Amino acid sequence: MSCFNANKTCWNCPAAVFKGNVDFRACGQSQDEIKAKLGDEGQIMIECARRPDLGYFEPSITFEQCPEWIEGEYGLQLKNMRVMILGMDGYLGWALALKLGRMGFQVSGIDNYTRRDTVAEKGAHTIVPIERMTERLHAASEIYGLNFNYRRMDIRERDHLAAFLDEVKPEAIVHYAEIPSAPYSMVDADHAIEVQDNNTLGTLGLLWLIKDIVPETSLIKLGTMGEYGAPLTGRPLFEGMFPADATLTWRGREWSLGGEITPRDPVSFYHVSKVQDTYNVYESCKYWWLRSYDVQQGVIYGVHTEETAKDPRLRTRFDIDEWFGTVINRFVAQAIAGIPLTIYGTGEQIKGFIALEDAMECMVRLITSPPEPGQYDVVNQVSGIHKLNEIAEIIAKVGKKHGLKVEIQRVENPRVETEVHPLEIVSRKLPRELGFNPTVLVEKEIDRVFTLLMQPELTSRIKEKAHTIMPKTRWTGEKKDSGVIEKYKPGEKTYGDHHGVLDTE
Amino acid sequence: MKKRVIRVGIDGASFTRLQTMADEGVMPFLGRLRQAGTLRRLMASIPDNSAVSWSSIMTGKNPGEHGIFGFTDLIPGTYTMRFPNFRNLKAAPFWRLEPEKRHVVINLPFSYPADGISGRMVSGFISPNLENAASPPEFLEYLKARHYRIDADTRKIYQSRALFYEDLMAVHEIRCRVYREQFSSGDWDTFMIVFTGSDRIGHYLLDAWEDPGDPDHERFLEYFRAVDRELAWIMEHAGADDIVVMMSDHGMERVKKEVNLNYLLETGGFLSLADTGKRGYTAIADGTKAFVLEPSRVHLNYTGRYPGGTVTAGDRQALLEELKALFRGLTCEGEPVIREMFPREELYSGPALEEAPDLLLVPHTGYSLRGTLARDELFTEPDTLVGMHRGDDAFLYVHGREHAGAVPEHPRVEDIQSIVEKIL
Numbered sequence: 001m002s003c004f005n006a007n008k009t010c011w012n013c014p015a016a017v018f019k020g021n022v023d024f025r026a027c028g029q030s031q032d033e034i035k036a037k038l039g040d041e042g043q044i045m046i047e048c049a050r051r052p053d054l055g056y057f058e059p060s061i062t063f064e065q066c067p068e069w070i071e072g073e074y075g076l077q078l079k080n081m082r083v084m085i086l087g088m089d090g091y092l093g094w095a096l097a098l099k100l101g102r103m104g105f106q107v108s109g110i111d112n113y114t115r116r117d118t119v120a121e122k123g124a125h126t127i128v129p130i131e132r133m134t135e136r137l138h139a140a141s142e143i144y145g146l147n148f149n150y151r152r153m154d155i156r157e158r159d160h161l162a163a164f165l166d167e168v169k170p171e172a173i174v175h176y177a178e179i180p181s182a183p184y185s186m187v188d189a190d191h192a193i194e195v196q197d198n199n200t201l202g203t204l205g206l207l208w209l210i211k212d213i214v215p216e217t218s219l220i221k222l223g224t225m226g227e228y229g230a231p232l233t234g235r236p237l238f239e240g241m242f243p244a245d246a247t248l249t250w251r252g253r254e255w256s257l258g259g260e261i262t263p264r265d266p267v268s269f270y271h272v273s274k275v276q277d278t279y280n281v282y283e284s285c286k287y288w289w290l291r292s293y294d295v296q297q298g299v300i301y302g303v304h305t306e307e308t309a310k311d312p313r314l315r316t317r318f319d320i321d322e323w324f325g326t327v328i329n330r331f332v333a334q335a336i337a338g339i340p341l342t343i344y345g346t347g348e349q350i351k352g353f354i355a356l357e358d359a360m361e362c363m364v365r366l367i368t369s370p371p372e373p374g375q376y377d378v379v380n381q382v383s384g385i386h387k388l389n390e391i392a393e394i395i396a397k398v399g400k401k402h403g404l405k406v407e408i409q410r411v412e413n414p415r416v417e418t419e420v421h422p423l424e425i426v427s428r429k430l431p432r433e434l435g436f437n438p439t440v441l442v443e444k445e446i447d448r449v450f451t452l453l454m455q456p457e458l459t460s461r462i463k464e465k466a467h468t469i470m471p472k473t474r475w476t477g478e479k480k481d482s483g484v485i486e487k488y489k490p491g492e493k494t495y496g497d498h499h500g501v502l503d504t505e
Numbered sequence: 506m507k508k509r510v511i512r513v514g515i516d517g518a519s520f521t522r523l524q525t526m527a528d529e530g531v532m533p534f535l536g537r538l539r540q541a542g543t544l545r546r547l548m549a550s551i552p553d554n555s556a557v558s559w560s561s562i563m564t565g566k567n568p569g570e571h572g573i574f575g576f577t578d579l580i581p582g583t584y585t586m587r588f589p590n591f592r593n594l595k596a597a598p599f600w601r602l603e604p605e606k607r608h609v610v611i612n613l614p615f616s617y618p619a620d621g622i623s624g625r626m627v628s629g630f631i632s633p634n635l636e637n638a639a640s641p642p643e644f645l646e647y648l649k650a651r652h653y654r655i656d657a658d659t660r661k662i663y664q665s666r667a668l669f670y671e672d673l674m675a676v677h678e679i680r681c682r683v684y685r686e687q688f689s690s691g692d693w694d695t696f697m698i699v700f701t702g703s704d705r706i707g708h709y710l711l712d713a714w715e716d717p718g719d720p721d722h723e724r725f726l727e728y729f730r731a732v733d734r735e736l737a738w739i740m741e742h743a744g745a746d747d748i749v750v751m752m753s754d755h756g757m758e759r760v761k762k763e764v765n766l767n768y769l770l771e772t773g774g775f776l777s778l779a780d781t782g783k784r785g786y787t788a789i790a791d792g793t794k795a796f797v798l799e800p801s802r803v804h805l806n807y808t809g810r811y812p813g814g815t816v817t818a819g820d821r822q823a824l825l826e827e828l829k830a831l832f833r834g835l836t837c838e839g840e841p842v843i844r845e846m847f848p849r850e851e852l853y854s855g856p857a858l859e860e861a862p863d864l865l866l867v868p869h870t871g872y873s874l875r876g877t878l879a880r881d882e883l884f885t886e887p888d889t890l891v892g893m894h895r896g897d898d899a900f901l902y903v904h905g906r907e908h909a910g911a912v913p914e915h916p917r918v919e920d921i922q923s924i925v926e927k928i929l
Contacts, residue, residue, distance in 0.1 A: 019588075019633040020631065022588070023659075024576050024577065024799050024800075043577070043586070043588075045588050045633065054580060054587065055587055055588065055589060055590060055592065055593060056587065056588040056589075056590060056633075057585055057586060057587040058585060058586040058587075058588075058785065060584075060585045060785055060787045061580075061583065
């Protein structure tokens with residue numbers, strides 16, 4: 001059976017350079033500024049940057065037919081595909097660089113070490129020690145024979161980034177170079193502005209550079225499920241846009257909503273920056289025929305990938321502080337440090353989750369299945385759906401296997417968010433169109449995190465920074481501890497009977 | 506003194522229409538000029554397509570030698586449509602035949618990407634960008650400084666004919682400034698300029714030419730008046746010993762109906778398309794015996810040549826007869842549609858013969874033959890494109906009555922180069 005991307009064509013391939021849109025009835029006038037078809041008369045002309053010997057042709061060769069697309073771990077991949085990772089030093093960026101490098105991609109990347117700096121600003125540190133970038137690069141070379149083309153750079157240094165894009169001519173750009181923290185964006189005006197400056201303006205500048213330098217590249221941009229919020233009506237969270245058969249009915253009249261961007265209801269100034277990105281990317285695809293996947297990623301967790309586990313020098317970072325630690329990672333650290341697992345508010349909040357290893361596989365599949373020119377596409381990158389109090393129970397259970405006695409506590413919610421709500425996430429594209437099947441069960445990954453973090457030197461690193469875990473940043477702008485509402489033992493509490501729905505079919 | 510050669514092209518200009526315009530005073534200079542040389546009807550290539558005709562004009566060869574049969578062909582071994590360009594030309598154009606001379610070539614269709622010429626060159630349509638259409642690099646900078654554009658923005662026609670015309674004239678004026686400066690530099694041994702607005706205006710405004718009451722009638726005339734002024738300028742600035750040859754690549758006539766030949770093949774059982782949602786050549790399915798490439802090139806679906814080929818060399822003759830019978834029987838409102846049919850051997854000779862279409866069709870007046878796969882009907886009414894090519898009504902003018910003997914009675918596009926050589 002053909003793999004998931006076998007029938008994609010040159011029109012999806014970033015090596016195809018648009019050359020014109022021709023109406024041959026009138027002596028082939030080439031419309032060099034538009035890529036829209038001229039009714040049924042327009043003929044799109046491309047040139048293959050990798051096979052210029054073919055001349056100009058219509059973009060109809062399938063990946064399966066093209067010798068530049070070769071068998072890979074997940075379907076077909078473009079031979080020596082050039083992928084640039086913005087934010088390569090981060091939790092996701094480093095793990096992805098290693099995975100892509102090992103799979104034969106030509107990896108380049110930038111980072112300005114914002115993540116290292118902001119974690120240090122909090123007085124925290126990564127629990128899993130990570131090397132300086134120079135040592136990381138050396139280790140990747142020594143262990144896997146990889147040579148990453150890496151530059152220290154801020155995404156907002158547009159002149160430098162322009163030169164680097166021009167040098168590398170990436171065929172895909174993975175954009176992780178954003179500050180990924182809701183609480184950090186709520187600290188004060190300076191932090192909120194820095195987040196929106198880095199994230200929104202950084203991305204906007206990037207889009208202009210892509211237009212001018214590498215318009216054929218495929219931009220895989222990290223968004224977040226938090227862009228959608230949690231609608232109290234229980235309306236499904238579609239993948240970015242309404243499906244073709246969605247309608248709006250009002251006062252006896254009906255309209256189609258198919259293809260329109262679904263409502264966004266962000267829950268922090270960080271989430272707002274992601275929503276602004278969404279519109280900026282969407283518009284640039286419309287104006288300039290760029291192509292992009294907006295990856296609405298669920299709450300990420302975990303520590304394991306095959307490559308990062310290969311050598312201590314290749315490990316990716318692991319944060320547990322209130323700003324940058326995601327909920328599962330923080331809970332495991334609390335369990336090890338002997339702090340009750342801290343649930344904000346009722347704990348009935350439902351979230352979509354995905355393990356690091358699964359998220360990396362999704363990214364490879366997105367890279368190897370580029371959208372068409374002008375296509376803005378969205379995937380909900382989620383492999384499981386859980387309530388926070390249930391996650392706490394799972395972690396307590398796995399912690400017990402590791403000999404830990406774990407308690408749970410509910411504290412005043414420092415955030416402004418709906419605490420009891422339905423949630424239905426639609427995540428069909430990755431499993432149905434991109435061949436992704438999650439392989440990492442939540443218990444399995446939590447167990448791997450416990451195993452790693454319970455090494456004595458890592459446990460002591462947790463204890464050293466345990467004071468950074470509890471929330472002090474409130475959405476009101478105040479800095480204060482959250483009072484404890486109740487404390488209880490796992491299994492002794494009955495939770496609400498509403499549950500989330502993950503629609504993958 | 507060495508003889509210089511001046512070639513002037515007027516793309517899509519009909520012999521018949523030029524005569525009328527000369528007679529009626531729209532092109533008064535041409536009216537006088539034709540007394541000073543030989544003006545003949547010229548046969549375009551078959552198919553009467555600009556890529557094929559200009560390739561023949563610039564090389565002096567037939568398509569079996571230069572290998573260009575249309576604006577499109579298929580990548581060997583696939584059904585993927587390819588857009589051949591100047592790199593695919595298999596015969597030498599005139600400037601390569603005399604590399605020791607200085608050549609200036611302005612706006613010659615189907616010469617993209619520009620050749621590394623001894624002199625200066627800017628290609629005409631189809632040129633996806635100016636950067637690769639100009640040679641040498643200094644000439645590109647020169648063109649950019651003059652805001653040179655290869656073609657008018659024909660998208661404007663879908664908004665307004667007035668806007669389109671305005672843009673067409675703006676492109677024409679810049680082109681005239683450029684060619685006049687280049688001509689006046691004197692730094693050339695051969696000079697070629699092709700006016701291509703004539704083709705555009707023919708495709709989009711030919712109905713206005715036919716109807717004096719049409720609000721765009723005057724615009725149509727004005728364009729040709731402007732061309733006439735350029736012919737006058739050229740002749741005024743040409744030397745007495747210069748050899749001047751003028752030509753078009755095809756004529757132009759009104760479209761009565763568009764004829765979708767692949768639909769005919771499909772309903773006649775010769776072509777089968779898979780239901781892939783994309784109606785292109787890659788949808789050609791098992792059982793297909795023949796298909797048509799734009800505009801009127803019939804290809805047999807040979808085994809070994811195409812991925813789903815079913816036709817062997819032994820089947821060829823019988824299949825061609827079947828197809829001829831099908832096309833011969835094609836009528837529209839009682840009128841026959843196809844005027845002539847030519848197996849490739851009757852038209853072409855040379856090393857590229859095997860790549861040629863198996864059968865070439867020539868329509869009766871007004872039937873625009875189409876190779877599109879995107880239509881589910883045999884005949885389509887014309888839309889914005891009101892003008893179509895006509896193969897037997899191009900023109901050739903050779904200046905100097907003393908050279909009349911060098912011009913055949915019924916010249917063809919591939920004869921032009923040998924006419925020039927004969928005069929030289």
